[in-house]
Every structure is written in structure tokens, then in C-alpha cells.
Amino acid sequence: VLYLIVTVFLYGHLEGWSPGDSLYFAIVVVTTTGYGDFLPTSDSSKIVTVIFILLALSNTAYAITTVQEELVTRTFRRLR
DSSP states (O other): HHHHHHHHHHHHHHHHOOHHHHHHHHHHHHOOOOOOOSSSOHHHHHHHHHHHHHHHOOOOOOOEEEEEEEEHHHHHHHHH
């Protein structure tokens, strides 16, 4: 959620996008869909985009790992 709030604020400021457009872009970036209808144009917003992509992928990997560990733990408990 913090990712989306910060993204809306930053792209609104850096690119002049509306909150709705900024939110849409944030969701497209975090899901790695990449429609190409909104693109960062300034060097600073391109750098922010790269950082946000790395953070989003890291958060996704962490979430998947956490769920996987929980599923493995529950499976082993059942087998005992």
C-alpha cells in the first residue's frame, strides 16, 4: 500500500500525472504488464521507476517465500 501511495505522489509531481493515472501506472509496473501507454519521460522519473520495479519485485519474492514457508510448515505438521 505504501508503494502505491508513494508512487502516486511521486509521478504526480515528476510527470504531472493525475492520481488516477499515477495509480494505474504503479499497478502496471508492479504487475510487470507494461502496456506502454504511460512512460516516464524525465531522467529522474526513469530512475524512480527502476527503483520501484526492484522494490516491487523484492516485495513479491518475499511474499511468495513467506507463503511457501507457511505451506511447507503446515504440510510437515500434518505428516507428523
